[in-house]
């Protein structure tokens with residue numbers, strides 16, 4: 159594969175952008191390939207190389223790179239009618255109506271421009287509504303580039319995980335291991351009256367992927383209710399991706415007080431949203447006192463792209479298609495892993511997937527769950543399956559990044575360039591694409 163054009167573009171980028179990129183995950187070593195354009199389930203780089211794409215913009219592109227005609231027409235119309243106004247539009251109301259109609263925990267919502275902005279506002283809202291300062295997050299959980307959640311450490315012994323954040327910001331953030339009911343109970347017994355909210359992804363989709371054990375989400379719901387704290391589900395990845403139109407909260411049957419969205423709901427354009435029960439969301443200004451505002455919020459082009467994307471998904475069995483491909487893929491990966499790397503763990507659900515390079519597995523015997531780890535206590539791998547962020551951190555990151563990822567790239571497959579981030583199937587992918595992907599995995603792992 160020739161990468162001359164990408165190499166010289168990166169050379170220019172390094173002079174004008176830190177690390178040559180606008181988001182840190184994009185700084186693939188030794189240098190990233192620059193994208194010329196998308197085509198269905200594939201992307202084409204600046205040197206004309208084509209890759210089957212399972213990054214899909216890190217999640218937003220549920221439909222792949224080609225906008226269906228209805229989405230394209232709506233986007234073009236909105237853009238040519240003048241891109242934005244600083245005044246409300248009908249299309250923003252329609253997207254809000256669509257989301258409130260389908261998601262059980264959302265009666266009202268406020269649109270913003272990114273997942274980070276959504277989680278920042280959600281934390282402020284929870285604090286404003288409860289009059290409490292502390293929030294509980296999961297170790298290894300990611301909620302965007304926000305000061306309150308960029309922490310490391312455990313329990314109340316947390317520190318900022320980045321320079322530039324004052325030490326005492328972390329004093330208000332408590333970190334517990336995902337899937338650990340005991341740790342959560344202890345934290346609430348010690349200081350439950352001071353906790354504004356627990357914020358977590360319903361499954362760790364940004365780190366892992368780790369599914370909740372049976373009953374874990376229900377336990378968080380019970381404990382937060384008992385202490386008058388709020389439950390925030392960060393559905394930035396899982397929203398309109400896992401559980402279809404009802405999102406992960408519908409799939410798992412646990413209703414949070416606040417939900418954050420981003421990625422899929424903008425149809426490929428910058429977006430975020432904070433949704434929840436009306437009495438909570440109405441704390442946002444101007445209805446309430448918790449300040450929240452944004453020049454680009456509810457951007458008409460984004461609203462149109464999001465609305466038409468979700469409508470298209472609702473009317474065209476998109477979730478059936480991508481989830482069936484997900485099952486086909488994860489089952490195939492399970493077979494490949496059994497033959498070539500039995501210690502590795504296939505994870506994922508619906509249209510997200512990953513092979514975690516876990517270091518230990520059971521000695522022979524049963525294989526893993528058929529289409530991705532389900533945290534099944536009866537499975538012979540149960541004791542080896544990652545259950546929290548620390549388990550994920552222990553997997554073989556170097557082997558993944560230095561050997562496996564490049565071997566996939568050389569076969570024309572674009573995966574997320576680190577071990578921790580999900581990969582995504584889009585509606586543009588086909589059964590043949592999945593077969594090709596499986597063949598590439600087989601080559602790279604054997």
Ligand SMILES: *Cc1c(COP(=O)(O)O)cnc(C)c1O
Pocket residue numbers: 271272273274275277300301302303359364392393394395420421
């Ligand atoms: C991507 C992501 C965010 C941040 O969203 P941005 O749009 O990148 O700011 C927050 N939470 C989760 C779970 C995410 O995956």
